[in-house]
Amino acid sequence: MAIRPPGAVATKVSPVEKETPIEKLKSELLSVTSSNEWDEKAGFDINENESTVSITVVGASGDLAKKKIFPALFALYYEGCLPKHFTVYGYARSKMTDAELRNMVSKTLTCRIDKRENCGEKMEEFLKRCFYHSGQYDSEENFAQLDKKLKEHEGVVSDADLLSMIIFQSDVLVGYRGFRLFLSDALCTMLTYISDFIDELSLCQKSSTLSRGGKASNRLFYLSIPPNIFIDAVKCASSSASSGNGWTRVIVEKPFGRDSDSSAALTKALKQYLTEDQIFRIDHYLGKELVENLSVLRFSNLIFEPLWSRQYIRNVQLIFSEDFGTEGRGGYFDHYGIIRDIMQNHLLQILALFAMETPVSLDAEDIRNEKVKVLRSMRPLQLEDVVIGQYKSHSKGGVTYPAYTDDKTVPKDSLTPTFAAAALFIDNARWDGVPFLMKAGKALHNKRAEIRVQFRHVPGNLYNRNFGTDLDQATNELVIRVQPDEAIYLKINNKVPGLGMRLDCSNLNLHYAARYSKEIPDAYERLLLDAIEGERRLFIRSDELDAAWSLFTPVLAELEEKKIMPEYYPYGSRGPVGAHYLAARYNVRWGDLGLDQSA
Numbered sequence: 310m311a312i313r314p315p316g317a318v319a320t321k322v323s324p325v326e327k328e329t330p331i332e333k334l335k336s337e338l339l340s341v342t343s344s345n346e347w348d349e350k351a352g353f354d355i356n357e358n359e360s361t362v363s364i365t366v367v368g369a370s371g372d373l374a375k376k377k378i379f380p381a382l383f384a385l386y387y388e389g390c391l392p393k394h395f396t397v398y399g400y401a402r403s404k405m406t407d408a409e410l411r412n413m414v415s416k417t418l419t420c421r422i423d424k425r426e427n428c429g430e431k432m433e434e435f436l437k438r439c440f441y442h443s444g445q446y447d448s449e450e451n452f453a454q455l456d457k458k459l460k461e462h463e464g465v466v467s468d469a470d471l472l473s474m475i476i477f478q479s480d481v482l483v484g485y486r487g488f489r490l491f492l493s494d495a496l497c498t499m500l501t502y503i504s505d506f507i508d509e510l511s512l513c514q515k516s517s518t519l520s521r522g523g524k525a526s527n528r529l530f531y532l533s534i535p536p537n538i539f540i541d542a543v544k545c546a547s548s549s550a551s552s553g554n555g556w557t558r559v560i561v562e563k564p565f566g567r568d569s570d571s572s573a574a575l576t577k578a579l580k581q582y583l584t585e586d587q588i589f590r591i592d593h594y595l596g597k598e599l600v601e602n603l604s605v606l607r608f609s610n611l612i613f614e615p616l617w618s619r620q621y622i623r624n625v626q627l628i629f630s631e632d633f634g635t636e637g638r639g640g641y642f643d644h645y646g647i648i649r650d651i652m653q654n655h656l657l658q659i660l661a662l663f664a665m666e667t668p669v670s671l672d673a674e675d676i677r678n679e680k681v682k683v684l685r686s687m688r689p690l691q692l693e694d695v696v697i698g699q700y701k702s703h704s705k706g707g708v709t710y711p712a713y714t715d716d717k718t719v720p721k722d723s724l725t726p727t728f729a730a731a732a733l734f735i736d737n738a739r740w741d742g743v744p745f746l747m748k749a750g751k752a753l754h755n756k757r758a759e760i761r762v763q764f765r766h767v768p769g770n771l772y773n774r775n776f777g778t779d780l781d782q783a784t785n786e787l788v789i790r791v792q793p794d795e796a797i798y799l800k801i802n803n804k805v806p807g808l809g810m811r812l813d814c815s816n817l818n819l820h821y822a823a824r825y826s827k828e829i830p831d832a833y834e835r836l837l838l839d840a841i842e843g844e845r846r847l848f849i850r851s852d853e854l855d856a857a858w859s860l861f862t863p864v865l866a867e868l869e870e871k872k873i874m875p876e877y878y879p880y881g882s883r884g885p886v887g888a889h890y891l892a893a894r895y896n897v898r899w900g901d902l903g904l905d906q907s908a
């Protein structure tokens with residue numbers, strides 16, 4: 310193992326006038342500990358001075374880790390975004406060797422379409438930095454073993470190693486420098502001295518010196534595990550595997566509870582072991598390119614911000630659809646449902662970014678302050694403003710698609726919604742009376758996430774006659790297509806070229822694939838990098854979370870207490886018709902209904 314005492318021990322003694330042999334030995338020891346000899350003996354590159362980062366994926370054997378986290382880490386490595394000294398550790402109960410983990414991870418790694426250069430080589434290099442430790446999520450002992458392994462990679466010395474090293478070094482010094490004579494006389498004093506010295510070093514270790522080159526050993530834990538074991542894992546990681554001399558951060562995956570009370574309890578429990586600054590609550594939609602671009606679009610273009618209010622905007626629609634069901638995740642999903650899975654977090658976060666006031670700066674706290682304000686200005690969702698649905702089996706082209714309740718992990722009589730539509734309102738001066746409509750569903754006809762902003766009619770429009778009776782066709786609509794095939798387009802009215810005066814609705818289209826050759830990074834890449842860099846802007850603060858739950862908790866309770874039946878819709882359809890009635894109540898037509906060729 311690579312071991313070295315501190316390079317920058319704060320307690321280095323200054324020469325004393327009359328040194329006793331023990332004092333002399335102490336100076337010798339300390340002078341050796343602060344020289345490069347240690348580095349050379351331990352095999353360190355003595356010129357390197359960067360900190361280390363260890364990223365532990367807790368739940369490494371799971372779906373999210375394989376699908377998203379390891380590939381994102383590789384992509385960051387490929388792009389040269391990870392710190393020079395990084396190590397990736399997989400941690401889970403499954404038994405695996407390092408080689409088996411590498412094999413598992415290697416199957417999930419892909420090279421960027423536009424960058425295949427040296428990809429194989431890079432993968433090999435990356436995999437060499439990946440290791441595995443098998444352990445229970447509630448075992449401090451297992452996390453302590455992980456800690457030991459992490460230290461080996463970080464070049465941090467343990468107390469036990471330190472003791473043997475000091476004894477060894479004392480021996481060497483004593484032997485070579487002729488202190489043997491004094492040793493027997495001074496043995497007791499010396500042992501006391503060594504023990505004091507170790508105490509000093511242990512203290513130093515806690516306050517940031519006992520590492521490679523005296524630099525910080527930083528640790529990031531990604532909790533990619535089911536929520537019922539979050540607290541056990543955090544408790545053990547914080548007590549037995551947090552960094553002694555750098556930062557320790559924990560990325561917590563959703564769900565953050567299932568209502569206001571359970572979320573508050575989770576936050577309270579997390580805060581027993583971590584400070585708010587150490588907690589990175591991830592909502593991967595905040596890492597999506599077009600969601601990040603929302604503020605740029607709004608605050609850096611003069612043409613949008615003046616229109617961004619009830620004066621010009623008629624309604625805003627936040628639409629999420631997937632063309633597959635809960636396949637494989639029914640057990641988790643049935644406990645949460647689509648409102649908790651998508652609306653309370655992903656869609657509400659987008660809404661907050663969309664509707665917030667201009668932040669004082671781009672600092673995380675300034676942005677999060679504005680998001681909280683807008684969330685707290687919202688009216689809790691009312692039962693009459695919600696429509697729920699659940700997909701049923703459907704056969705098409707000789708293929709039978711399953712019903713939600715066909716999933717073996719879902720109770721046959723489950724009322725859990727796999728679809729929901731809702732109308733929300735922000736009771737502030739900017740948005741008073743503007744419906745914010747949300748729609749989210751699984752097993753629908755397409756996979757899409759988009760924001761649609763429908764503008765008001767042009768007052769006294771000279772060209773009304775040219776649109777016939779359907780004035781909706783004459784209003785502008787801004788569409789931000791988050792995925793797939795990212796785009797921002799604005800529907801405008803335009804004269805059809807020719808001698809007559811015929812108008813049509815066309816798109817001013819910023820189609821990302823046509824405009825930018827660079828592939829768009831996955832949301833997890835951005836968020837992992839931000840967590841490593843300590844950038845909190847795209848992570849959820851606890852007061853944001855409280856505000857978000859306050860909006861949905863009452864209606865979720867009511868739906869469950871009253872056992873409201875979902876409206877059944879066929880797998881692969883456009884969802885329940887009730888969603889259209891809900892929109893119609895607010896004089897709105899869903900924008901994704903095929904009026905628009907780009908939709």
Ligand SMILES: NC(=O)C1=CN([C@@H]2O[C@H](COP(=O)(O)OP(=O)(O)OC[C@H]3O[C@@H](n4cnc5c(N)ncnc54)[C@H](OP(=O)(O)O)[C@@H]3O)[C@@H](O)[C@H]2O)C=CC1
Pocket residue numbers: 368369370371372373374401402403446532533534535536538562563564641
């Ligand atoms: N998968 C996804 O697409 C998404 C997942 N998430 C969230 O990310 C987290 C991880 O998700 P995912 O990877 O799908 O989860 P998994 O169900 O795959 O669980 C991850 C790992 O946790 C361990 N584990 C599973 N169940 C239990 C249990 N009951 N008790 C103890 N350990 C268990 C298993 O590892 P082992 O047995 O080896 O210990 C498993 O490999 C969850 O919080 C989820 O809600 C969020 C967004 C999307």
Ligand SMILES: O=C1O[C@H](COP(=O)(O)O)[C@@H](O)[C@H](O)[C@H]1O
Pocket residue numbers: 593631650758
């Ligand atoms: O958080 C979740 O998100 C996924 C959808 O993510 P995307 O990036 O593929 O759009 C969803 O399938 C899952 O149910 C939910 O938990």
